Amino acid sequence: MTLTILFAAGADSWAAYERPLRAALAEHLGNRDAEVVTDAAPESVDYIVYAPDSWLSDFTPYTRLKAVLNLWAGVENVVSNRTLTAPLARMVDDEGLTQGMVEWVTGHVLRHHLGMDAHIVNPDRRWDHQPPPLATERTVAILGLGALGAACGTALSDLGFRVRGWSRSQKGVPGISCRAGEEGLAPTLDGADIVVLLLPDTPGTRCVLNARSIAWLAPGAVVINPGRGALVDDDALLAALESGRLSHATLDVFRTEPLPREHPFWAHERVTVTPHIASETRASSAARAIAANIARAEAGRPLKGRVDRAAGY
Template identity: 60%
Template sequence: MSVNVLFSARPELWPVYQPLLEKGLNQAGLNFHLATDIEPDQVDYIVYAPNGGLLDFAPYTRLKAVLSLWAGVENIAGNETLTVPLARMVDHGLTQGMTEWVVGHVLRYHLGMDQHITVQDGVWIPDAPPLAPERRICILGLGALGEAAARALATLGFDVTGWSRTAKDIPGVRCLHGDTGLRAALSQAEIIVLLLPDTPATTNTLNAETLALLPKGARIINPGRGPLIDDDALLSALNSGQIGHATLDVFRVEPLPTDHPYWAHPKVTVTPHIASETRPATAAQVICDNIARGEAGKPLLNVVNRDLGY
């Protein structure tokens, strides 16, 4: 019997993913039908992106699982018509891309590179940065992306603290959790990286109260989700000097409107949601591996906890 796989994403992605998915499914030894148009009651798996247009899963009565191409699932996790397992994208290509971006911007702040790149004023100020063990970094969120970034920074010798909702244990990283742990993590963070999911519990994690806990002049890096930060509170903290600089890759509204104050603020670096992209070759293999697991009766990997939203 054929396994019917529906591809539901932006049309321009189909010619990219089709040969990669066909290759992976063939390598898995599956008899399959992969297409962008299959009768709903015949679909076994949906390869899915929220911007592909599919919102109502009720007609897909034979559906076994939805396999997301995105790491973030906030746009689908609350869909009441989706009653089968939802797997988010955890892909080593995406993880490596995020790790490289985070490490790059942490090093940029750590070494004071902005001053030397943008300020060529003829003034000789030989201030050398501290060594990595003397720089305190905090990673908020220790999922696959956060853990990878924390490990990489710890390998470089940074003093790394990680915070998560529940207790974690990562060699070389001081792991804290819960409300008390969050306050402790923030109170010593010279550079803070946000890699939390977007859920009701994480909205405005950085707000006026929590920003005030950071050491004066702390730097913020947000490649996670826009709603993690209260924008007004951050702008106020930047203007007062409580926060020294912020590098922001994600926003509540994207593209970031041209009149948004972040664009013109001298203490904000805006990057256009490029911290990490899903890499089709590796993402397709993740999808195919999960379909093979499902057909073999094995548990799917990276299944979303619908109550928690990630």
């Protein structure tokens, strides 16, 4: 029987995904007949390749559905959909997604570590012969040790930074001092010079960075958030920036996107706004990850990245 795979992501995505997805499916499924389409009778669909900007919101008619494979790492916009009862898998093992995040995080950590802004914009032509500390003298805290957080932490550790990591459940990553649970958050942040937020958006992670947790950081610490906007208490962040408790915040994600033009983040001299570009799903690598996961399911193996509905990720 032919496998029918419905591509139900944004309308503009199909042009980018059609060829790499068909090629990847042919590679991973071998001689198995499979077709990937943008329209099909619901009762004929075996798998759905999905993104939260999709037109599809009611999964009830898809009675043959084996799994939904999300194109994004975040699933907060679909995990609570009560019509979706089939397994849901978030994007993992996408080397393009991971590499993009590692490059963005490493670049911004190094920017703040080296004090690049003072040299890039120096209208007074000051000759401040003050070298930055070495990476071995800086502590970076990574909140979130999933695939992206672990990869970023490892890259920073390889550069010599003292890296601490925190997650909801205990993880072990070479080169990173790992803690977990509510009791592990304070010692992870205690005295950290830079904090990178890479947690999912769940009820247990919202506003994880607030007035209380900001106070644990080193004076003048830097916040870098490429994870989810809801991880940060915006008012507490702005207050800490105004008081000098924090020296800078580089933010790639926000509660409302695009970030409204009137939002105070845009004009704040200690805030850098980037337009949700820290890591984008790229069609070539994402297609391979999707096809490999479908092949796993067809072979009777567990889906990679299967979402725990109770945990929300």
